[in-house]
Amino acid sequence: MVLKLEGKRFGRLTVIGRAAEKDKTGRCWLWECLCDCGNTCLVPGNWLTHGKKRSCGCLQKENRENDVTGQRFGHLTAVRPTEKTVRKGIVWVWRCDCGNLVEATIDAIKSGGRRSCGCRNLAIKKRQAVEMQAGCGRQDGTALSLLKSNIVYTHNTSGYRGVSWHRTLQKWTARINFRGKTYNLGYYDSAEEASAAYQRAKKEMHEKYIMEQEIKNDDNSN
Incomplete structure (x- = not known):
C-alpha cells in the first residue's frame, strides 16, 4: 500500500x-x-x-546547542525537549518542585514569565488573602496597611512592585489594586518604565486615599 x-x-x-x-x-x-x-x-x-x-x-542541532537538561529556573527544572515547536522555539518538559510536569519553551521560562506550574501563584494568593483578612485596617474594601507597604513579594521576578512580564506581548506591564479593583497601567519596553507608571498611580490613588483617611480618623478622634 x-x-x-x-x-x-x-x-x-x-x-x-x-x-x-x-x-x-x-x-x-x-x-x-x-x-x-x-x-x-x-x-x-x-x-x-x-x-x-x-x-x-x-531540531536536533538546536536541542544540542540549547540543552538545559537539569538546569533550574525558579521552581522548575528542565527534564527533556519535546518534538513540539512554536514561534519562540522548542517546547520543553519541566518538573515543578511540587512534582507536576508542565510544557513551555526556554524563552518563556527565562523571561521570568513562568516560574512554577502554577502552584506558587496559588499559594501566594492564599497567603495574601489570609494577610488581608487578618485585620489590616480594611476600609472601603481597601487595607490601609497594604497600601502603605512597598514590599516586593518573592514571586515577583521584575524586582518592582506592581510590575510583571506579559508573555504574549513580550513587554512589561504595570497594574495597581485599589478598592477591590485592578487597574491596568499599560505595557512598557522596560521594567523601569512600568515601575514609574505604577509609582505615579500609587501617588494619585494610594497616597491620596491614605491622607484622606488619616485626616478623617484624626477628626473622629477629636
Missing part, C-alpha cells in the same frame, strides 16, 4: 511529494520534504508516520 502524504505536516517537515527511489532496504518509498528552516530532505514514509523524523536535522 502506497502512503498518501503530499501536503501533510510532520513536526517541522511538510511533504512535497514522493521521490523516485526507495530507502536502503528497498521496502519503503522516500518522500521529499521541506523543513521550516528552508532545507529539503528525503525521508522514508514510515519515519514520518511513526514520528522518527521531525525536521531536516535542525
Whole structure:
C-alpha cells in the first residue's frame, strides 16, 4: 500500500511529494520534504508516520546547542525537549518542585514569565488573602496597611512592585489594586518604565486615599 502524504505536516517537515527511489532496504518509498528552516530532505514514509523524523536535522542541532537538561529556573527544572515547536522555539518538559510536569519553551521560562506550574501563584494568593483578612485596617474594601507597604513579594521576578512580564506581548506591564479593583497601567519596553507608571498611580490613588483617611480618623478622634 502506497502512503498518501503530499501536503501533510510532520513536526517541522511538510511533504512535497514522493521521490523516485526507495530507502536502503528497498521496502519503503522516500518522500521529499521541506523543513521550516528552508532545507529539503528525503525521508522514508514510515519515519514520518511513526514520528522518527521531525525536521531536516535542525531540531536536533538546536536541542544540542540549547540543552538545559537539569538546569533550574525558579521552581522548575528542565527534564527533556519535546518534538513540539512554536514561534519562540522548542517546547520543553519541566518538573515543578511540587512534582507536576508542565510544557513551555526556554524563552518563556527565562523571561521570568513562568516560574512554577502554577502552584506558587496559588499559594501566594492564599497567603495574601489570609494577610488581608487578618485585620489590616480594611476600609472601603481597601487595607490601609497594604497600601502603605512597598514590599516586593518573592514571586515577583521584575524586582518592582506592581510590575510583571506579559508573555504574549513580550513587554512589561504595570497594574495597581485599589478598592477591590485592578487597574491596568499599560505595557512598557522596560521594567523601569512600568515601575514609574505604577509609582505615579500609587501617588494619585494610594497616597491620596491614605491622607484622606488619616485626616478623617484624626477628626473622629477629636
